[in-house]
Amino acid sequence: MSTDPVAIARDLLRCPSVTPAEGGALSFLEDLLSKAGFRVERVTFSEPGTDDVENLYARIGSEAPNLVFAGHSDVVPPGDETRWTHPPFAGEMNGSELYGRGAVDMKGGIACAVAAVLDHLNGHGLKKGSISFLITGDEESIAVNGTPKLLQWAAARGEKFDHCILGEPSNQEELGDTIKIGRRGSLNGHLIVRGKQGHVAYPERAVNPIRGLVTLVEALQSEPLDQGSAQFAPSHLEFTSVDVGNKTVNLIPGEARARFNIRFNDCHTLESLKALLEERAARAAGGNIRFAFQWEPSNAGVFVTEPGPFTELVANAVKEVTGRKPELSTTGGTSDARFITHYCPVVEFGLVGQTMHQVDERVPIADLRALTTIYRKIIERYFAG
Numbered sequence: 276m277s278t279d280p281v282a283i284a285r286d287l288l289r290c291p292s293v294t295p296a297e298g299g300a301l302s303f304l305e306d307l308l309s310k311a312g313f314r315v316e317r318v319t320f321s322e323p324g325t326d327d328v329e330n331l332y333a334r335i336g337s338e339a340p341n342l343v344f345a346g347h348s349d350v351v352p353p354g355d356e357t358r359w360t361h362p363p364f365a366g367e368m369n370g371s372e373l374y375g376r377g378a379v380d381m382k383g384g385i386a387c388a389v390a391a392v393l394d395h396l397n398g399h400g401l402k403k404g405s406i407s408f409l410i411t412g413d414e415e416s417i418a419v420n421g422t423p424k425l426l427q428w429a430a431a432r433g434e435k436f437d438h439c440i441l442g443e444p445s446n447q448e449e450l451g452d453t454i455k456i457g458r459r460g461s462l463n464g465h466l467i468v469r470g471k472q473g474h475v476a477y478p479e480r481a482v483n484p485i486r487g488l489v490t491l492v493e494a495l496q497s498e499p500l501d502q503g504s505a506q507f508a509p510s511h512l513e514f515t516s517v518d519v520g521n522k523t524v525n526l527i528p529g530e531a532r533a534r535f536n537i538r539f540n541d542c543h544t545l546e547s548l549k550a551l552l553e554e555r556a557a558r559a560a561g562g563n564i565r566f567a568f569q570w571e572p573s574n575a576g577v578f579v580t581e582p583g584p585f586t587e588l589v590a591n592a593v594k595e596v597t598g599r600k601p602e603l604s605t606t607g608g609t610s611d612a613r614f615i616t617h618y619c620p621v622v623e624f625g626l627v628g629q630t631m632h633q634v635d636e637r638v639p640i641a642d643l644r645a646l647t648t649i650y651r652k653i654i655e656r657y658f659a660g
Contacts, residue, residue, distance in 0.1 A: 288375030336405030384442025451597030457579030494559030507540030
């Protein structure tokens with residue numbers, strides 16, 4: 276008898292694991308995997324000024340290759356729970372769908388991976404290689420005490436990973452339409468222009484920084500950052516706020532600020548991108564505008580897993596089950612794959628992300644069963660090969 280991913284997903288959804296709370300989700304997985312013969316370890320990481328976060332690493336087998344299923348058990352807050360058709364942590368079904376916070380992002384994906392692995396072990400055993408689970412508890416937050424530290428901890432213990440499947444909701448419209456093979460980098464910054472404060476009736480005695488800020492904002496957005504690359508669309512910069520902190524109508528402010536985000540491709544690194552913007556701003560300022568950049572810390576670099584045998588294996592399994600040839604995509608925001616890529620090739624394939632982070636987040640029961648079948652075929656072919 277095959278393992279039921281719906282039952283596993285339901286039990287996970289009933290764990291209120293809003294970041295950074297473990298909420299019982301890791302305890303549930305520990306019990307399930309331990310009974311299946313996995314060596315399971317729970318590790319808590321800390322950082323000054325941040326919440327402690329509990330994580331889980333489980334492995335069965337001791338030989339290479341080691342196929343890793345990665346994911347996060349934490350979820351975003353449900354918001355106003357009275358707006359939900361079913362309570363967000365009840366794991367209730369309504370006809371053909373399972374409701375709950377994390378149904379697609381990404382407790383449903385974890386449930387499918389666990390069910391597929393247990394099915395493989397029950398049906399075939401593990402004749403060679405190893406299978407691991409890397410489950411974090413702070414992906415929905417700042418991602419400091421989760422996956423990056425768990426990977427470092429595992430590597431320090433001699434753990435080696437050969438390939439990884441991250442079960443994020445990669446699909447756009449239908450199960451099987453998208454595999455994520457990379458992610459753009461993300462960089463946040465502030466552009467600060469300094470002028471000279473003064474009375475609006477005497478502008479000759481002041482220097483209005485808003486004029487300079489408008490000039491620099493236009494200059495930074497008028498020219499493309501790049502033309503894109505083989506695997507990525509062009510990078511783009513978006514200003515998200517402008518502020519002068521001025522509460523009066525007769526005062527020329529002394530400083531103006533604008534905040535922005537850049538989603539960038541593999542034409543840049545974090546440092547080369549900063550240098551590019553500094554140079555463009557300086558050219559537009561012409562020595563007449565006093566400006567500075569403040570860069571926020573970023574652990575979101577760009578990466579890509581080059582198409583090859585592993586991506587082909589995953590894509591073939593997807594097509595066989597869904598009938599769709601998945602697009603190999605690098606779109607979207609950031610994910611923990613940006614950390615995993617430093618240890619092994621990683622692809623993201625999970626459920627459809629249409630309702631993630633929304634009220635009434637839900638997943639079709641049919642998708643849970645189909646994703647489990649896809650994962651099962653990937654495991655079988657990975658170790659057969």
